Amino acid sequence: VIDHPAPVDLSAYVDNEHPSYRMQEIRIHLETCEICRREIELMQQFGDALPLIPAPGLPDDFSERVLCRISPYRSHRRAAIAACLLFVAVTLVAGAALITWGIVEDASVGQRAGSAVSAAITTLLTLVRSMALVVGISWSVLVMLLQSLARLISHQGLAAPIVLLSVAAMLAYLLQRSLQSYHRGRTA
Amino acid sequence: VIMNRYQRPIVGFAYRMVHDRETALDLSQEIFVKAYNSLGTYDDRYKFSTWLYKIASNHVIDHLRRKEPRWVSIDTRYDDDDRPFEIADTRPNQASTLAFTQISNRIDAAIKQLPTSYRRLITLRHVNDCSYEEIAKICDIPLGTVKNRIFRAREILRRALEGVL
Numbered sequence: 001v002i003d004h005p006a007p008v009d010l011s012a013y014v015d016n017e018h019p020s021y022r023m024q025e026i027r028i029h030l031e032t033c034e035i036c037r038r039e040i041e042l043m044q045q046f047g048d049a050l051p052l053i054p055a056p057g058l059p060d061d062f063s064e065r066v067l068c069r070i071s072p073y074r075s076h077r078r079a080a081i082a083a084c085l086l087f088v089a090v091t092l093v094a095g096a097a098l099i100t101w102g103i104v105e106d107a108s109v110g111q112r113a114g115s116a117v118s119a120a121i122t123t124l125l126t127l128v129r130s131m132a133l134v135v136g137i138s139w140s141v142l143v144m145l146l147q148s149l150a151r152l153i154s155h156q157g158l159a160a161p162i163v164l165l166s167v168a169a170m171l172a173y174l175l176q177r178s179l180q181s182y183h184r185g186r187t188a
Numbered sequence: 189v190i191m192n193r194y195q196r197p198i199v200g201f202a203y204r205m206v207h208d209r210e211t212a213l214d215l216s217q218e219i220f221v222k223a224y225n226s227l228g229t230y231d232d233r234y235k236f237s238t239w240l241y242k243i244a245s246n247h248v249i250d251h252l253r254r255k256e257p258r259w260v261s262i263d264t265r266y267d268d269d270d271r272p273f274e275i276a277d278t279r280p281n282q283a284s285t286l287a288f289t290q291i292s293n294r295i296d297a298a299i300k301q302l303p304t305s306y307r308r309l310i311t312l313r314h315v316n317d318c319s320y321e322e323i324a325k326i327c328d329i330p331l332g333t334v335k336n337r338i339f340r341a342r343e344i345l346r347r348a349l350e351g352v353l
Binding site (some may be wrong): 007008011012015017042043047049050051052053054055057058059062063066067069070120146 | 220314319340
C-alpha cells in the first residue's frame with residue numbers, strides 16, 4: 001500500500017509551506033508516484049495561470065486622486081485647529097487684558113477703547129475668515145455675525161461680547177471637529 | 189513611494205474580490221486613504237505589506253458584506269466543514285477551441301463564484317504572493333485554517349475548471 005501524502009499536504013507543498021524535512025519527504029514520494037505528481041501539476045498550473053490573468057489598468061491619475069483625498073484633508077485639519085486655537089487664545093488674552101487694566105469697569109475708557117477693539121476685531125476677522133474657508137462656512141454669514149458683535153460692543157460694553165466671542169470660537173472649533181469626523185467617516 | 193509600490197497589488201486584490209474595475213479603483217483609493225489615516229497604528233515589528241493587506245482585506249470584505257449580505261452566511265456556514273459547494277459549471281462545449289482570453293475568463297468566473305473567505309485567501313496567495321503566515325495575520329485566522337481553506341478553494345476551482353487547465 002502506497003502511503004500518499006494527504007491532498008491538503010500536497011496543496012501546502014505547492015506553496016512551499018512545509019518544514020524542509022517534510023518538503024523533502026514529499027519530494028521523494030513524488031519521484032515515484034505518478035498520481036501525486038499529476039495532482040501537484042494541476043495545482044501548479046492554476047497557480048501559474050492566475051497571476052497571468054490581466055488585472056484592470058490603473059488610470060494615470062490614480063496616485064493624484066488618492067493624494068487629493070489625503071493632503072487637503074491633512075492640511076485643512078491642522079490649519080483649522082491652529083486657527084481656532086489662535087482665535088480662542090487672542091480672545092481670552094484680550095479679555096484678560098481689558099479686565100486687568102480696568103477698561104471694562106470704566107465706561108468712558110471703554111468707549112475710548114472702541115478703536116482698539118475694532119483693530120482687534122479686524123485681526124480676529126482675518127483669523128475667522130481663514131477658519132471659515134477651512135470649514136466651509138459662508139463668509140457672508142460670518143460677516144453678519146461679526147457685525148452683530150460689533151454693535152454689541154458699541155452699545156453694551158465689552159464683557160458680554162468678549163464672552164460671546166469666546167463662545168463663538170469654541171462653537172466654531174466644535175463645528176470644525178464635527179466636520180472633520182464627518183469627513184473621516186465618509187473617507188472610511 | 190508606498191503608493192507606487194502597492195497600488196497595483198492593492199487594485200489587483202480589490203478587482204479579484206469585487207470583479208468590477210470602477211468599484212475596485214474606488215475601494216483601492218479608500219484603502220490608501222484609510223492606511224494613511226491609520227499610519228499611527230502600524231507596528232514596525234510586522235511587515236508593512238501585511239498591515240496594508242489587512243486594511244485592504246477588511247475594507248473589501250466590509251464592502252462585500254454591505255453589498256451582498258448573503259455572502260456573510262456562506263462565509264460563516266462553511267468555515268471549517270467539508271460540505272461541497274454548489275457552483276455553476278462554467279465548462280465550455282468545445283474546450284479545444286479556447287484561447288488564452290477565454291481561459292482567463294473561465295478562471296476569473298470560477299474565482300468569482302468562490303465564497304468570499306476562500307476567494308480572499310486564493311487571491312492573497314496567488315495574486316499578492318502572500319505566505320500562509322502572512323495570510324493568517326491578514327485574515328486573523330489560524331495557520332491551519334489557511335492551509336485547509338486554500339486546499340478546499342483549489343478543489344472547488346479544479347472542479348470548475350476541469351478540462352481548461
